[in-house]
Every structure is written in C-alpha cells, then in structure tokens.
Amino acid sequence: MTAYQESRSVRPVLPVGRGELSHAVIAALAGGRPLAAGTETVRADPYGDDLQLALYVLYELHYQGFAGVDDEREWDPELLEFRRVLEQRFLESLRCQVRSASSLEEALAALLVEPVVADHEDAGVSHHLQREGSLENLREYAALRSLYHLKEADPHAWVLPRLYGRAKAAMAAVEFDEFGAGRAQDLHARLYADLMEDLSLDIGYGRYLDAAPAEELATVNQMSLFGLHRSLRGALVGHFAAVEATSSPGSRRLAQAMRRTGAGPAAERFYDEHVEADAVHEQIVRRDVIGGLLADEPQLEADIAFGIESTKFLEDRLGAHLLHAWRGNRSALRRPLNSVLPTP
Template sequence: MKLPSPRGPVSDAVIAALVQAPHDFSAGDPDSDDDLHLTLFVLYELHYRGWDGVDDTWEWHPALLGLRARLEARFEAILRELPVPEATDDVPHALIEMTRETGGPSLSGYLRGRATREQFREFATHRSVYHLREADPHTFAIPRLAGPAKAALIEVQIDEYGGGVTHRMHQEMFKDTMTALGLDSTYGAYVDVVPWQTLANNNLMSLFGLHRRLRGALLGHLAAYEMTSTGPNRSYGNALRRLGGDAAATRFYDEHVEADAVHEQIAAFDMCGSFCAAEPELAADVLFGARCVLTLEDRWAEYVLSRWEAGESSLRT
C-alpha cells in the first residue's frame, strides 16, 4: 500500500520519517481529527501489511511506539466519555438491548431506496478500507483467549476467512463487488480520499486489537458488529440489485445475511457470554467496546448522509 498524503503536522512528520531508514524523531500534537486519525492509521498499518518502500523494522521502533501511545491516549479519552450500560451478569442480553437501539440514521435504508449508483460506489469506497482486510483486526484476540470464548471466536473467524478457500474469503468477495462497481480493488487504494470518520472506525478496532488489556472491548466490538449486520447487509444487497448489480456483485452482502444471522448468536452468547463468565471483571469492557462501535458507526453514517443530502460527495476531494 502506498503511503497517503499528510493531513497535518503529525502525519506529515510520520510519513516523512517512514520513507527514510529507521531513526529517532519527534512530533508534536495533531491539529485536527484528520491529522490524528490518519497518523494512527499509518502507524497501525505497520502491524498489518505495511507500506510500500517502508522498512519493516519501523513497526517496533521506540519513537513510533511512544508517539502512538500518546495519540491512542487522546483517542481513548474521547471514547471513555461515551455512556455505557452498567456492568451486568447477563452481558449477552445487555448486548442485545444495545444493538436494538435505533436512534442513529438509517444509511442502509437510504441506500436501499434512494441512493444513486455513484453514492453506492462512494459507500463501497468507504467500506473498502476495512472490508479488504475484513476479520484481521479481530484475529489479534485469538491468542489472548482460552476455552469456549476462544473456540467461539475461531468459529466466527473461520467463516470470515472462507473456511480456508480463497475465493470464499470475505476480503476476496468484496473485491468482486468493487470490480463490479468499477472501483480499484487494490488493498488500501482509497485511504487518501476517505474522511477521518472512516479512518476512526478502522482505528477503533486496531486500538482494541493491539492491546491485550482491551481484549474484552475487542470482543464487544465484534459482537456488536455481527449483531447489527444481517438487516443492513440485506438492504445493501437489494440496493445493489436495484442499481443493476449481478450475483457476483451482491455475493458479499448476500453471504453476510446468511452467515451473520448465525454469528450474532455465537458472538453474543458463546463468545462474550463465555468470556465474561471466565473473566467477569472485564464485562464492562465488553459493553464499552460495543458502545464505541455503535456510536462511531452512527456518527459516520450521519456524516455520509448529511453530505449526500446537501448534494455533495462524502469523500475528500
């Protein structure tokens, strides 16, 4: 993946450093959400597939880790201000109640009934940042779990990775959707054009995934993701069919309608329920992770819809 263009002083300093051999450097504070989240995204990507022309030893460089910790603390402090339900002995049903909330804007409803083909292409562009590496952030939790919770997470992840069959991997299915829409399916092709709200959604799961102390939050994130997936993906598939998409184009969404109907039960009860039974002191973290993803997704949807309703693109120009 090619390094993106900077969006402020900190992302500028980091990107300028990464094209050189590893060395000590310092950076100040981000001057905007764009600068903060692009910098975090660039730093997190070093733990995934890396950047073209960037020395892999940067991944664990002390200067980068120190900067990342400072930016993460700023991001997490904002997240900790979100209202979270009281910890309970029945986390699965608490998750069910949280995911039944309907206070946010219905982006899926807009796409199903009103969106133009260009707007659907924009939607896919936003989502490509995650879907082209779908499941990878949550896989970080596997070695941090044991027993039934670990088995349940692996059951979900096996489906995400297509049971080991390349063309059935959700990452690969989404490439077919992008190709049908005339989009570039190269990994990370659209990082430069998505707004900070899209990057924040991706940074959230990386923040949870890369810290063992936040393993409960990562499971809550995944559970909320799976538990709110079936209906929207049905709408996305129907929207794309309305806009002329064929079976190959809609396969990604249709697959999620079927798979996530099963995953939501596994994630809530077998994964999160078992995890909280084994580590009850982390039950609040599970609910925190769910609240974070539900809130950030709502805010992202609100941003996208506000731009479309104003007759503007939701992407950066």
C-alpha cells in the first residue's frame, strides 16, 4: 500500500497576477525582491480581482507559503505594511456595507430560520445544486470551495489564544472536531480532499487559485483577516457562528446533490458529516463561544454581529455570481476546469 499523499505536501505555485497590486506582490515574492509598490494610492475595488488576489497571496504566507518563496517573507515588514493598506480598504468597505446592521440578537435569530423555497422560485446555491445542479456545476463548486476546505477551520484556530475560559474551551472543542478528533483520516480538510477525488479534481493545495473568482477569494480573505487580528476576535466568532449555523441545512442539500448526480461515497460523506457535526457545533458556538465571550467582553457584541452580517454579505455575493454563471450555461470559474492541467 502506498502512503497517503496529503494535499498540503506540495507547495503551491504563485498565481498569475490580476492587476497592479497583485502583480507587485507576486513579483516581489517570485524574485525574492523588496516590494516595488507605493502604499499611499490604493483605490482599487475592495472586492475586485486585483485587491482580493493580492491580499490572498499575502495571507497565504501564513498558511502554506509558495514554491520558491522564502518562508521568512511571512514577516517582511514591507509586505505586512502593504497588506495592512489592502485589508483596511477591505475592512472599511465591509463595515460600510453592514453599517445598518441589526443587533446581535436579531442577527443570530436570522441564522436560525430556514427559508421555504417553492420549486419554481429562485433560491440559494445549495437549493440550486440540490434541485438541478449538473455534475459539472458540482465540480466547479468543489474546486472553488477547495480554497477554504483544504485548510478548513485553520483561520479560526488563530482566535484560540485570544479567548479564555468558557469561550476558549468551547471553541477548542469544536476545532478538535473539525480537525478529526485525533484521527488524521477524519480531518475535515482530508474528507474534502476525498470528495475532490470522487469528483476527479486535483487535490493539490492551491491548485484552483487561478480559477477562483474574486467573490470566492473575498470569503476566504475575510476569515484570514478576522483570524489574524486580535482586535477582530469578536468578528471571527460571529463569522464562525454564521458558518456553523447555516452549514447543517446547506450540507443536507449538497449531500442530496451528490447522491442525485452519483458523485461518489466520499463526496456524500463530506456533506453528511457536516449535517450532524454542524448541528452540534451551532449549539456550542451560540451557547458557549458567543455566550462565554459576551460574558467576558460584552463590548464585543457589535463586532460579533458584524462578523455574522458581513459573512452573509460576502456569501450572498458569491452565490449571486455562481447562479448567474450557471443559469447562463457558463463556467463560474475564471478558467474552466477542462483547461486546468493536472499538477506535473
């Protein structure tokens, strides 16, 4: 029997730039050179391809790095200063978008309601995939979500040292479950790699970065932003609550989509596991992570609500992009899957 080849045993190659900002970051990393970009004039679209890719590449230095890039660049002061300018633009924009945000109580209540959607009505991505998504739609969905799921729960682990007491114990327990509860073969990132194999996708980490649209990059950058900043610990917890609370019913629909299209047993298992696991996680995150954090630091209430609302905002943008493409019989990726060559 050959040893299991982990998705993350390969170092990803740097992506192709999508504009001035991302070109500057990628060139600095590829050439081992200082960053040749001013930080004073960043006016790029905060949700656009260029800014989101630049940010994604800079954040990735904290996870897996890139082939041919010195690991020490993670703490290069110029890159960090540049990252700060980009993330401020992203964060300020998110704060503006959800400025009319509801109270935390309202934001949490909205997560715990399931919309009833008639067959003829527009619905979210998971409804679409459950009802009529093609196997090719599912492959595209899996490819772009791999940017997160191959490092599932990693951005949230950064919040642990910033929590204490009840919130910390509960957050660590949920993360332990995400990381396979002591069994490497049950790591959710591993279950996702198994799903990708069922769908004949390349499990190599970072393989689909060039294919991912800005809307997907933004959802992953949001987690990294909230995870890396202690000042955003409330927002990180709110984001986690939003993900865990919406995952269980969404995963049920995606498991049905996998069964309907005959995607394969590992593809079904990934979503089946999330139906049961996230019904538990939702309870723990609401009662003990949020409850504990609010008891310790009541001033974070608005930021927890911001984390929930901004997650919904970015997920809705991604959903709209995917459905628009698929309903027009187009690929939702920047590079269709059949043009993505296998890793050499």
